[in-house]
Amino acid sequence: MTLFNGVYPFYLQQRKHFVFDVSTIIVIIVFLTFAATFLLIIPGIRGRARLYWIFRVLLSLVVGVVIVAVQFTGDWESGWVTANTSYKSFSSVMVKADIGLHVGLAGVNVTLLGNPVNQVNETIDYNEHFAWSFDADYDHSYSEGLEKGLPSPILYVAEKFTTESPCNMHRQYRISGHYASATLWVAFCTWLISNMLFSMPVLIYGGYMVLTTGAFMIFSLLSFSTVRNSLICPIQFGTASLLIDYGGSFWLTLVIGLLCFVAGIAIVVLHYFNPDLLKTFFDLHEVRTEDCQEMTEVYINPQFMSNTQSPPQPSRIISSGM
Template identity: 30%
Template sequence: MRGWFDAFRSDGGPTLYSYSNRTPVSGDVHLITIFVIFCTIFTAFVIIFPGIRKERLTTFLTVTLSLFVGTTIQVAQYGSTWHTASTTVVSSYSAFSREKMTAEVGGYIGLMHINITYTGGEGHNDVEFNERFWWRSPTEMSKSFKEALHRGAPFPILSVAEYFSLHQEGFSWGSRYREAGYYSSIMLWTSFASWAMMNLLLMVVPRYGAYSMVCTGICMLLTNLTYWSLLPCEPLVAHVDGSILIFNLGWNYWLVLVAGVGCLFAGLVIAAIDLIFPHQFSTILEVDYDTPYDRHVIIEESFDTRNTRRKLPKIEDAFGERIMRQLSHKLGNGRDDTKGVINQGYVGTEQLEFAQPTEEDPNKNQNWSYPFPPSPRRTIN
């Protein structure tokens, strides 16, 4: 008879908490957590998306690309499929055993570890192992291999792990993969920092956010280039009881490549549009969007004001040109070479007071007016 609390129990015994199985076989806890976090954020965005009135397409594409790039960086940082291989072997479960069984062995290399899986038995469902070996320090891989020997891990898993634990006589695959993962991890964290800055700048200054997007794409592409260039010169070919494991680039590598190309292309397009049509992108911080206090409205009004000022007559320049014409007439030979109409109707009282006619032509200076009267000189006794 089954009860309410009989899950994971066998024959009425207590629930089995298998602490010794530290790494799940069918899924990675870190990756599942990352997917849940970013999927929750994207779901919240989809829920509020119908409330966006304008620029719906650009907003959806920008947010989707940003979340995709952030998820890719974190998945690639903690993932185990940068270099992968799998094959079917007919081998004994333990060393020096005569009993053979068919099993599937796989090797999944990450930046700081390798997962070796073993699925055997009839229907490949009876025995399932997933051992994770870390190489965060130079000697950690060798220690993990010795611990696996003491625990009695399956013989095929130990055969594959031995290729990464030896560092002499040409067996340097472990150190080469550790070096490639170390520098690739640094580039990924640099990409993550650039991605965070990209999100901040897209909310404040879209042009600089586009430049940060280009920088993020370049860093992700440099991550792929770094990992590919630091891989072992001699490709790793692992032999397990007559079967061969040939390692190839996994989906983590190609995912980072796709995200980097997409981020670089989108950043270049946004930067080009902003250079050709400046001040066309709205930001999330514009609470006065589509109001008289909108940034676009203010910019357009400022351009209209500048054009209006350009169309108005330049009074100061016209007044200065009139003075220059009068001076040229004054310094000339008495000929009036100027053309046009001079306003001679206004003569200030202060200007008449300081006017000094000459004896040659007493009526000549009556039509002359200075812009400002000369300042009186003070006499000090």
């Protein structure tokens, strides 16, 4: 920041990256720790069971980390536009910049990147987050942005999502985001249940829970997509329009949801048509064989065997004379 009439025109603002923030990084680190811990057990597994075990664990962890991580990402919808726009309020200074809008389940990120970055003796590189979660007031965040003197393009885009805006975009995105987040947490619970069922000899029910996990992930996408059925307020910068479309988190959730459907259907089909292959893949067939071998090794008392092998002696009847 440079001085403007002896004072700093803008103040430092707490920022949040529109794709990965601290919460997302923590989730990824936790799941990577789980993956590293499980991979340490690989040397103790022999034969093809090792490959099956690695595939099952890594696939399950990928599904789990995606379900949790997309809750905190901010690129369910994204859009960029390059335009010549005013930089400050009550000023005729124009700058050329790339303006981005990134919508997540709990808020929006508005980015402003100068093209080039250094213009009007300042570094134009902003990324501001406005949250609408249960513990955050969007209008309050917007008011703080006004007080801090954020650039005009950021305030213009953020104003479209306020509760008092005639666009009504705040209500649409907030409700759809909350329902999408709730269904994703249900999908996370069904994912946990499916992992517990796969550790038991009830693989068919684990397959059903994988299908349920995929279904709830698709439901979350449908919930978020309801905003597309309503009229979206245009965001204009002169002749250029800021258009947004589905982002990386949306498509990643769709891919993992379809993957859960494929895995669940494969488990159900194998259960009815080739149960031995399914048991081998989940390493249950070998466990049952070992159990049977352990049951055949029964300790028998040799004293008991000697008593049973000796024939019973006939009893003698002594008659007494009269």
